[in-house]
Amino acid sequence: MRVLRLGMAQLNFEVGAIDANLSKIERALAEAKRLNSELVIFPELSLTGYPPEDLVLKPRFVQANLDALAAVTAMTKDIAVVVGFVDRSDDLYNAAAFISDAKIQGVFHKQILPNYGVFDELRYFRPGRKEPEVILYGDVRIGVTICEDIWSPYGPMAAYSSGQVDVVVNINASPFAQGKQLQREKMLSTRAADGSLSIAYVNMVGGQDELVFDGSSVVYNHFGELIGSCGRFSEEVTSFDLFLPERFRKRLVDPRGNYRFEQCRLNEIRVRRTVSPVSDPHLDSYHLYDQKRHVIRPLIYHGQVSQDSERGYLASLPSKVDLGYFDASESYPAIVLGTRDYVEKNGFESVMVGLSGGVDSALVLTVAVDALGASRVKAIGMPTRYSSTASVSDAVEICKNLGTDFELVSIDDVFQSYLDLLASHLGESPGGITEENLQSRVRGTLLMALSNYQGALVLTTGNKSELATGYSTLYGDTAGGFAVIKDVPKTHVYELCNYRNQLAGYDLIPKSILNKPPSAELRPNQRDDDTLPSYDILDPILFRLIDLDMARSEVIELGYDPETVEKVASLIDRSEYKRRQAPPGVRLTNKGFGKDRRFPITNGFR
Known part of the structure; x- marks a missing residue:
């Protein structure tokens, strides 16, 4: 042979x-x-x-x-x-x-x-x-x-x-x-x-x-x-x-x-065969080497949402949820490698993360430390009057666990000065979405100023669910150079956090971060599901509309609430201009928000 x-x-x-x-x-x-x-x-x-x-x-x-x-x-x-x-x-x-x-x-x-x-x-x-x-x-x-x-x-x-x-x-x-x-x-x-x-x-x-x-x-x-x-x-x-x-x-x-x-x-x-062929009479088996097979298993979520779950707020979801193939053990190292190479191949010495105490920024910070080392990562907390004490303490704890620097910079005075300026111009305090987005834009401005001064790349913390629905602020939380979890739905954010904790053998990402309901904390007692459908409902609809290119009617036929499907589809259509201005980020699926999906911003088709 x-x-x-x-x-x-x-x-x-x-x-x-x-x-x-x-x-x-x-x-x-x-x-x-x-x-x-x-x-x-x-x-x-x-x-x-x-x-x-x-x-x-x-x-x-x-x-x-x-x-x-x-x-x-x-x-x-x-x-x-x-x-x-x-x-x-x-x-x-x-x-x-x-x-x-x-x-x-x-x-x-x-x-x-x-x-x-x-x-x-x-x-x-x-x-x-x-x-x-x-x-x-x-x-x-x-x-x-x-x-x-x-x-x-x-x-x-x-x-x-x-x-x-x-x-x-x-x-x-x-x-x-x-x-x-x-x-x-x-x-x-x-x-x-x-x-x-x-x-x-x-x-x-x-x-x-x-x-x-x-x-x-x-x-x-x-x-x-x-x-x-x-x-x-x-x-x-x-x-x-x-x-x-x-x-x-x-x-x-x-x-x-x-x-x-x-x-x-x-x-x-x-x-001509320039090297003598291998000749060994004992090499007579096709199985000389051990087969290093990498086991791949699909993850499908079953069960009920439990805020008291040992594994976190969205660790188990209704059996109706099906987000396609996902395995945190292969996606997490992909995100780490993509982040490391983007930073290093583009010549950045360090990175900066706006750390809110929420699950998204906690995951991004953890990925950054795994990719670059704690000494090259800095976390900035920027609370306002609406930021909870628990979120600030959670931010402090995860930075202590990761060994990275954390700086707390209150932006409430800057926020108030903007409100006063707008009130003098408008004749009243703007309130509502204007006031909410203003906080995000103050944070984005501060991060970019620090980036200019220190030469650190700002990593944004928005996930795929937010980008899909436009639940983000242009020139605010979208301000930065690289979007680490751009192609990660919110439900998978929790899976990745739990996976990283399993690797660590303890709650590297504090359980208090994983167990609390998601909130942007831009107004009193705010929760994401005040504005969006709960993520256990939203993400499967997004998966079908975006990844599977299903029509609204087809999604509704699967048993989803028609009003919810119409709302989600409308949010996707109206948010294309935001996605076009978002920074690049790691692609994990075959329908990432980049070259995979090229829709016109000006689009009359529904």
Whole structure:
């Protein structure tokens, strides 16, 4: 049985930082050589980072990426490499180069360009040619695909599955979304088993603006069995041995795809195997490595709301609630990584959080400390006459638990001076929503002033439920540079807090924060459900209207109160202008408030 020692370089590349990315590739190659890898594969567009967007329209940027490719080529005298780059010939292509013996042996262009959700590849690239090619690396036939190419059974995978290919290398920059890993695993296992070939899937890791790449690179054998995987949300260079059956035996005992073999002969690129093949008579099992499967479980809430619950105010919800797939154990590290990379890749030394004593700001503060360390995070409390004593004490307690600085700055005098000024202009005190929003805008102004003075990035604390309904103040609580929980519904905020407390082994986020009813505290005895439906009702409606794109009538048919559904839908429609002005934030779902959902602000359709 033939053996190919395959290296996987699951790395965090930065968009535009071509020199830094090249240095990271060089270090990874040294590690792969130490592991005696024969072939090491890197993620999609490794040299440029992903997605490079309009940078690829700059000729000098494309040339810099090609210069870096030449540098990688010079590093491959004793190892083979597959690396992603932007190719330029008659047009621009999302490409992968197979390099060995200090030569580019073959270039593969991405054939299936995604142009949905967060992807705009047809804006930048031309689809690759249809003629299939295969690298004959010594006695191993290798096909190369790029990300979306492997999701369809009809693209290059059709040719590779019917052309007696041994291994398909698939390089990726596949963004994280809740539940996506389960979809990937099912798809990759199916492609491997249907084509009777091994698949090596390597994915990028790290944060890029609103996107987070989770890594989760995997290797499947020709039975569709997982034989190895890399960790989630972390860089890793590792090596796996692929055991490849002889093709004539495979053809005789496993004839899948052979009926099309004559019609799909692949153009061969013959490449000398520069490293001696692994030879060990004891390596006779497809299960040499332990399967490091990452268990994914869907979370569906059942039970009744209980303010006295051990797990918090919204820890258990009516069985009617179904917000789709959610697992705090995978979403929490995604938020931490997305926040860390946004801060560090954009050169900020520290961050600042307006801490109210509520659950949203408590979660954002905790994420910030986990991402950056307590010394780089500062919390600012800004109470007014409507802020409760309990909220202030809760803010003090969580900062003590996290070990971060907390500064209390009363803004009541500033707030009153605005009220007096408006009263002199209007002839009466404004009251109502004007007075409520004024407090938020004073806080936003103060935070941004401190940000200017100290150079700290302000992290906003609004959640997805608030952004969806416009339950936020423009230039107030939306003022800041990064929205950490922008794609987290309120009900999931509680789940994430409870998950973090479970990791800590104690109430890191105080139970008093989790147990009290949500309130903006902008007027006496205010509660969120004075203005909005309770979150156990609101969030499922939002999920159906936004994530599932259901019509109002369809949601009503499920049994939700018609008046409530109409109110929520109207709030969503009227709040688009607010969302357009909100800062970027970590994307966790396939319908985040960003590129996933592009509605016109001026919109007469209801």
